[in-house]
Amino acid sequence: MGRISKTITAYDKNCNEFNEKFSEFTPYIQKITEFINLLEPGMNVLDLGCGPGNVSRQLMLSGKRYVIQGIDLSEEMVKLARKNVPAGDFSCRDIREISYRDESFDVIFLSFCIVHLNETEMLDLLQKVSNYLREKGKLYLSFMEGKNDGFEKTSFSEEEIYYYYHSAQRVEKILNDNHLAIIEITKQAYQESDGSVTTDVFIFAEKY
Known part of the structure; x- marks a missing residue:
């Protein structure tokens, strides 16, 4: 079983545990809230690697109205x-294979989804994301650094999931090379x- 199929099998089996752990996980909620404060009502939003809809749910609970697609x-x-x-x-689709018209979205979320993409896949996705965002469109991106890539057991899954640990410096360069200016970067x-x-x-x- 390959890294993607094994990872998705683990998520399928442990989706409720994941939802329970992260739907009210304060550190992540705080960062998403900070980002939502940058947004205007009515924006078209793409939530990539949406999981059980935690980010989208928080958008709706903010009191602002958004048009949300999640994959x-x-x-x-x-x-x-x-x-x-x-x-x-x-919809159930592979984020590595998405295709939209340029400038289709005001906001794109990549909340801990590039952690399952290798360097080449991550680069390709970030290039697409830049194309799909309108001018002054906003990107929320989160990931982890500090370990070696590989299969791991997690706090919500005994089945192993494959994680990539991307360098923040490398990701920043990719964003800058693709017309995405950093508003804020924080580490926790x-x-x-x-x-x-x-x-x-x-x-x-x-x-920009």
């Missing part, structure tokens, strides 16, 4: 997203279930 490769996650955010449009320590510490990276960027 995830886990069928069970998509089912949860549709339940959690009935007003959203969620994340305590793993085995006692180790991973660095979560959060980037807000704007298309």
Whole structure:
């Protein structure tokens, strides 16, 4: 079983555990709230690697109205997203194979989804994202750094999931090379279930 299929199988099996852990996870909610404060009502939003719709749900709870599309490769996650955010449009697709017209969206979220993409896949996706954003469109991007790539057990899954740990410096360069100006970059320590510490990276960027 390949890294993607094994990872998606783990997410399918543990979608409820993931939803329970992260739907009210304060550090992530705070960062998304900060980002939402940059947005205007009525914006067209693309939530890539949407999982159970945690980001989209928070958008709707903000009191602002958005047009939301969400994509995830886990069928069970998509089912949860549709339940959690009935007003959203969620589909089970591979984010590596998406295709939209240029300048289709005002906002794109990549909340901990590039952690499952290798360097080439990540570069390709960020180039697409830049094309899909309108001028002054906003990007929310989060990922981890600080470990070696590979399969891991997690706090929500005994089944192993494959993670890539991208360099923040490398990601910043890719964004700058693709007309995405950094608004803010922050790092937070994340305590793993085995006692180790991973660095979560959060980037807000704007298309120019």
